[in-house]
Amino acid sequence: MSEQISGEPDKKSGGGLLQDVGAGLFLILISLFFIWxxxxxxxxxxxxxxxxxxxxxxxxxxxxxxxxxxxxxxxSGGPRLTRPHVRGLFFVLGGLILFGLTVRWLGLxxxxxxxxxxxxxxxxxxxxxEAVIFAVVMTAFCIGLxxxxxxxxxxxxxxx
Amino acid sequence: MDIFSNLAMGFGVAxxxxxxxxxxxxxxxxxxxxxxxxxxxxxxxxxxxxxxxxLDPTGALIMLAGIYYGAQYGGSTTAILVNIPGEATxxxxxxxxxxxxxxxxxxVALGISAIGSFFAGCVATLFIAAMGAPxxxxxxxxxxxxxxxxxxxxxxxxxxxxxxxxxxxxxxxFLGLLLATVGTDLETGQExxxxxxxxxxxxxxxxxLAMGIFGFAEIIRxxxxxxxxxxxxxKIGKLLPSLAEIRQSFPSILRGxxxxxxxxxxxGNGAVLGPFASYAVEKKIAKDPSRFGKGAIEGVAGPESAxxxxxxxxxxxxxxxxxxxxxxxxxxVGAMTIHGIIPGPQVMTKNxxxxxxxxxxxxxxxxxxxxxxxxxxxxxVKLLKVPYRLMFPAILIFCAIxxxxxxxxxxxxxxxxxxxxxxxxxxxLGYEPAPMLLGxxxxxxxxEKLRQALILSRGSFTTFVERPVSGTLLAVALIMLxxxxxxxxxxxxxxxxxx
Numbered sequence: 001m002s003e004q005i006s007g008e009p010d011k012k013s014g015g016g017l018l019q020d021v022g023a024g025l026f027l028i029l030i031s032l033f034f035i036w037x038x039x040x041x042x043x044x045x046x047x048x049x050x051x052x053x054x055x056x057x058x059x060x061x062x063x064x065x066x067x068x069x070x071x072x073x074x075x076s077g078g079p080r081l082t083r084p085h086v087r088g089l090f091f092v093l094g095g096l097i098l099f100g101l102t103v104r105w106l107g108l109x110x111x112x113x114x115x116x117x118x119x120x121x122x123x124x125x126x127x128x129x130e131a132v133i134f135a136v137v138m139t140a141f142c143i144g145l146x147x148x149x150x151x152x153x154x155x156x157x158x159x160x
Numbered sequence: 161m162d163i164f165s166n167l168a169m170g171f172g173v174a175x176x177x178x179x180x181x182x183x184x185x186x187x188x189x190x191x192x193x194x195x196x197x198x199x200x201x202x203x204x205x206x207x208x209x210x211x212x213x214x215l216d217p218t219g220a221l222i223m224l225a226g227i228y229y230g231a232q233y234g235g236s237t238t239a240i241l242v243n244i245p246g247e248a249t250x251x252x253x254x255x256x257x258x259x260x261x262x263x264x265x266x267x268v269a270l271g272i273s274a275i276g277s278f279f280a281g282c283v284a285t286l287f288i289a290a291m292g293a294p295x296x297x298x299x300x301x302x303x304x305x306x307x308x309x310x311x312x313x314x315x316x317x318x319x320x321x322x323x324x325x326x327x328x329x330x331x332x333x334f335l336g337l338l339l340a341t342v343g344t345d346l347e348t349g350q351e352x353x354x355x356x357x358x359x360x361x362x363x364x365x366x367x368x369l370a371m372g373i374f375g376f377a378e379i380i381r382x383x384x385x386x387x388x389x390x391x392x393x394x395k396i397g398k399l400l401p402s403l404a405e406i407r408q409s410f411p412s413i414l415r416g417x418x419x420x421x422x423x424x425x426x427x428g429n430g431a432v433l434g435p436f437a438s439y440a441v442e443k444k445i446a447k448d449p450s451r452f453g454k455g456a457i458e459g460v461a462g463p464e465s466a467x468x469x470x471x472x473x474x475x476x477x478x479x480x481x482x483x484x485x486x487x488x489x490x491x492x493v494g495a496m497t498i499h500g501i502i503p504g505p506q507v508m509t510k511n512x513x514x515x516x517x518x519x520x521x522x523x524x525x526x527x528x529x530x531x532x533x534x535x536x537x538x539x540x541v542k543l544l545k546v547p548y549r550l551m552f553p554a555i556l557i558f559c560a561i562x563x564x565x566x567x568x569x570x571x572x573x574x575x576x577x578x579x580x581x582x583x584x585x586x587x588x589l590g591y592e593p594a595p596m597l598l599g600x601x602x603x604x605x606x607x608e609k610l611r612q613a614l615i616l617s618r619g620s621f622t623t624f625v626e627r628p629v630s631g632t633l634l635a636v637a638l639i640m641l642x643x644x645x646x647x648x649x650x651x652x653x654x655x656x657x658x659x
Binding site for chain 2: 019020022023026027030031034037038041042045046047048049050051052054055058059061062065066068069072079081082084085087088089092093095096097099100101103104108112115116117119120122123125126127130131134135138139142146150151152153154
């Protein structure tokens with residue numbers, strides 16, 4: 001769980017958006033999305049709740065809460081947002097998605113190293129040769145563990 | 161008392177070769193995850209769920225439970241040796257544990273934390289065995305209104321115990337509840353907020369959500385803020401504390417066990433609070449509080465015992481009421497359901513081997529952990545030297561394979577990526593994910609109980625207040641919330657977390 005996200009102002013932050021303004025906005029957007037989606041669902045009554053009752057009421061409460069959070073931040077200030085770690089996001093999530101795209105089509109033997117090597121570049125300290133060797137070894141280990149020791153039906157080589 | 165005959169049956173179940181092996185494996189993996197910072201028990205259990213498919217339910221749960229309390233032990237090893245908590249619950253151990261290590265007493269710190277944890281584990285196991293039956297009877301008096309109110313109380317606790325702003329934690333609970341409404345409506349069968357995506361008609365899966373937020377979003381955050389690892393270089397020293405040291409820390413172990421054990425029962429992840437409370441108590445009653453933070457052995461013994469006692473008594477709400485008090489327990493619910501067991505008061509009567517076998521295995525697991533942890537410390541230290549640039553791709557591939565294997569579904573992999581993005585945004589916005597996950601976990605059950613209660617009361621909300629048990633629970637929740645929002649308390653709470 002997270003430790004560093006307490007409210008101390010961060011050195012990296014420039015003149016970015018107030019953190020809690022963003023936080024409020026985030027919830028308001030989600031809330032609006034749920035209200036839009038649940039609009040057509042019957043609410044029912046308290047005696048016999050319909051499917052729309054809870055999504056709608058929770059979304060409304062959460063949206064109002066988000067607005068309060070935003071207002072407090074606008075009035076009394078607070079820490080500002082820090083810049084996102086785009087490199088980490090891109091390579092880690094990219095690696096995961098690459099795995100998803102290739103695992104059925106090409107099998108673990110390709111998807112594994114591909115996801116790991118791509119993912120490795122998320123770190124600034126990446127050493128390409130080391131990353132490739134490690135990826136191949138780990139994939140072999142995973143094939144042994146998941147396919148042979150545990151018998152999970154994960155495709156190893158394409159069409160097998 | 162038939163506790164003992166029950167426990168004897170439990171030991172019969174737990175002492176089969178297979179179950180001992182699974183318990184050992186669980187403890188081993190758990191310690192590993194606990195030692196490695198940045199890999200939590202939630203992500204690990206989610207990742208290993210598919211492995212348990214082939215096992216019988218008792219074996220599966222024994223192994224998963226082993227991972228869970230193994231992680232608590234492992235977390236303290238990292239806290240003492242590296243000055244960063246391997247697990248969230250080991251935060252306080254860092255304070256005095258690492259100081260002891262710097263003074264060349266790392267071995268003693270590890271030793272006392274293992275002894276304290278073992279003692280706490282034994283007491284907690286007996287406590288669960290003793291409390292199981294009466295609590296289960298009590299639970300049978302619970303109607304839908306009481307269940308609902310208990311869960312409300314649990315959620316309120318989880319917000320009060322979360323770090324940072326209470327308002328934000330509360331909003332996270334609502335977000336979790338909201339996410340839980342996705343999927344087919346329980347009564348009418350109508351699809352809600354599924355966007356026509358077929359996988360969502362059963363609701364959002366817990367594993368991709370948990371793994372996205374606790375696994376991948378954490379990886380990205382760790383990459384962003386590389387931590388300085390200050391592994392103790394010197395000798396670890398002798399492991400066994402001297403008699404004087406044991407005498408010095410024994411009262412702390414007792415107090416820590418009691419504090420942690422009681423807090424652990426609270427729904428809403430009370431176990432997290434145990435070590436903090438214990439540390440505060442030890443510091444307060446010490447003759448010379450200034451020793452704390454400079455390597456006081458009581459500051460390791462108390463919190464470590466509290467941590468382990470709480471981790472174990474946290475099973476009580478799950479086993480007796482079917483309410484998971486934290487995210488790990490929610491995964492246990494998942495594991496039980498996969499094996500066709502519905503958690504709740506009926507587990508004890510319908511699956512006595514599972515119930516008592518699991519309790520007995522906790523004791524065995526605790527004994528094993530002492531054995532795994534102490535002689536193998538050298539190995540864990542070596543592992544800590546593996547650089548993160550190699551560790552995170554390994555986590556990535558394990559998680560990817562795990563998530564794919566749960567349902568053999570590529571879509572789950574994409575969902576995980578999506579939730580990782582959301583989780584990272586949440587971290588950036590200063591939201592604590594734990595209350596959200598608990599809200600999500602309890603959401604479906606809460607909705608069911610709420611609707612049932614309102615049908616019984618013909619749409620009147622007064623039923624929640626009029627029924628004595630339910631009313632009391634809600635009152636406790638309300639008082640907690642009001643106290644937490646009082647400005648004076650709010651400051652104290654912040655201090656408590658900073659300490």
